[in-house]
Amino acid sequence: MQSDIVYDVAVIGGGASGLTVAIIAKQRGLKAVIIERSDRIGRKILVSGNGRCNLMGDGDIISKYNTLDIKEIFSVVTIDNIKSFFYDLGVYLKLDNGRYYPYSDQSSTVLTAFKNKVDALNIDLKLSTNVLQIKDSQPFCLHTSNGCVFATNVVLATGSSAHMGQDSLDLYKSYNHHVRPFKPALAPLITDTAHIRGLKGVKIRAGATIVLDNIPLATRVGDILFKDNGVSGSLALELSSILVRHAHSNAEIYIDFMPGIDGDELDLALKIALNGLFHKEIVANILKRAKNPSEIKKLIKKYPIKITGIASSDLAQVMSGGLLLNEFNLSTLESKLQSKLYAVGEVLDVDGECGGYNLMWAWASGIVVGNALSRQM
Ligand SMILES: Cc1cc2nc3c(=O)[nH]c(=O)nc-3n(C[C@H](O)[C@H](O)[C@H](O)COP(=O)(O)OP(=O)(O)OC[C@H]3O[C@@H](n4cnc5c(N)ncnc54)[C@H](O)[C@@H]3O)c2cc1C
Known part of the structure; x- marks a missing residue:
């Protein structure tokens, strides 16, 4: 040529x-x-x-x-x-x-x-x-x-x-x-799998905060899709693009299963029906993880999962x-x-x-x- x-x-x-x-x-x-x-x-x-x-x-x-x-x-x-x-x-x-x-x-x-x-x-x-x-x-x-x-x-x-x-x-x-x-960047987050067992394929709208060395880095609301080795969906992708700008050896993602709902409204929702609020596997994970009834509410608003990396290119x-x-x-x-x-x-x-x-x-x-x-x- x-x-x-x-x-x-x-x-x-x-x-x-x-x-x-x-x-x-x-x-x-x-x-x-x-x-x-x-x-x-x-x-x-x-x-x-x-x-x-x-x-x-x-x-x-x-x-x-x-x-x-x-x-x-x-x-x-x-x-x-x-x-x-x-x-x-x-x-x-x-x-x-x-x-x-x-x-x-x-x-x-x-x-x-x-x-x-x-x-x-x-x-x-x-x-x-x-x-x-x-x-x-x-x-x-x-x-x-x-x-x-x-x-x-x-x-x-x-x-x-x-x-x-x-x-x-x-x-x-x-x-x-x-x-x-x-x-x-804009890639799924790889996480510790202990606390997402059974959730593979579950897609929800949630809030999430990336926490680095115990300091919140960014909070977003969007779709999250649980996978067998971590989380994907637009919310996870968006947070990955912020996380990649930092060294991330000690990062966690805190999921808020009821974004925008707090205080009395949250108490009322929990009183009426925990089982009816979320996918049954999410409820099972929360109940398994909560050490006492008062921890259930905390986990609903701040469910911590350790991030071990960002998926490949x-x-x-x-x-x-x-x-x-x-x-x-x-x-x-x-x-x-x-x-x-x-x-x-x-x-x-x-x-x-x-x-x-x-x-x-x-x-x-x-x-x-x-x-x-x-x-x-
Ligand atoms: C699944 C997916 C979904 C996305 N969705 C969105 C979205 O909704 N909104 C958004 O804003 N962004 C989105 N993006 C990102 C966006 O597509 C890219 O940022 C954008 O296409 C980059 O454009 P570019 O021209 O820089 O590179 P590219 O589009 O990657 O083009 C580069 C081109 O260069 C060619 N090339 C490379 N090396 C050579 C070489 N040596 N010789 C000749 N040719 C070469 C490649 O083959 C390629 O065609 C998405 C990306 C993916 C993968």
Whole structure:
């Protein structure tokens, strides 16, 4: 596949962030190529949000990320800018409980819109092509499994190793970029199994607090799914993304089986029917664990389970870690170490909580780089 074309921009990775950059760059007249190692684009868009694609969050965006440095990006790219990008793709959005979804509730709608746009704009797409090495700079020479590709600008959009993705961080070593190693975030929590026996498959709405060395770290309410080796569900995933930012050798999760209910109301509920309040296995676990009747109430509000780890990258939706953000110019996401080299999306050391914030970062960073490239040419 050796070709003498020198592209204005080569985007490595055909995921959410890479597709966004390539579309904006091509719309502004740049000759763009997307190089994707798998045989299709947008694999994670399709599986996102349980097939619904929770593509953006709302409200206080900045606090949902591991770093405040993203402030600069979101001061330039607003929710309205992202909405406009999707309207231009032909995807109408709706807001549901503080989360944005495609109106169809189908992630395939989003992926199809991206594919149609890539086709309509005639963006070169090299599928089943793994980028193995990036060399030189003017132009860059990308050694791939199918020959060399030359480009004036290169965008690193290779994502992370979450959910059987590929960790391509070695690609950037030649430009002396530093990385924080990837660790699973938004992944099930592995726990001591003694106090969750018999609960496998039980799914409830609950509150939960992560406690580190006896100090509460974060409390959330959401769905929790008991597994044979720990807890999953949106609540556990969300807490894992906060826990991963700390050393967690002495962590516990305290489950609140009746969030928002306390005092007299709790006493009344317990008096009327403990058995009718929860799944029978939850009741059995609480009764087995309570040393005396007064402890039952305490366990209902604060059921402690020791956390022994976070599940592996295959079960993670996102990885925490990646290329250090301080080595990139925050207004363009161009490398400070190598001009005309850019990075977007999850390959950067940015991860967000559940609620659409990871895809939101992919689109927002993609828009910033797409615009920066267009200004530069
Ligand atoms: C099951 C699941 C559900 C999720 N649900 C949500 C959700 O509802 N809301 C939300 O905000 N986020 C969600 N996420 C997270 C979100 O999907 C990701 O954060 C986002 O897709 C990251 O986009 P990206 O472009 O940075 O990386 P990716 O989408 O991972 O794209 C990177 C691409 O680069 C390619 N690549 C890697 N290395 C190379 C190489 N050397 N050469 C060529 N190509 C390469 C990969 O094959 C991949 O296609 C979910 C993730 C998973 C796994």
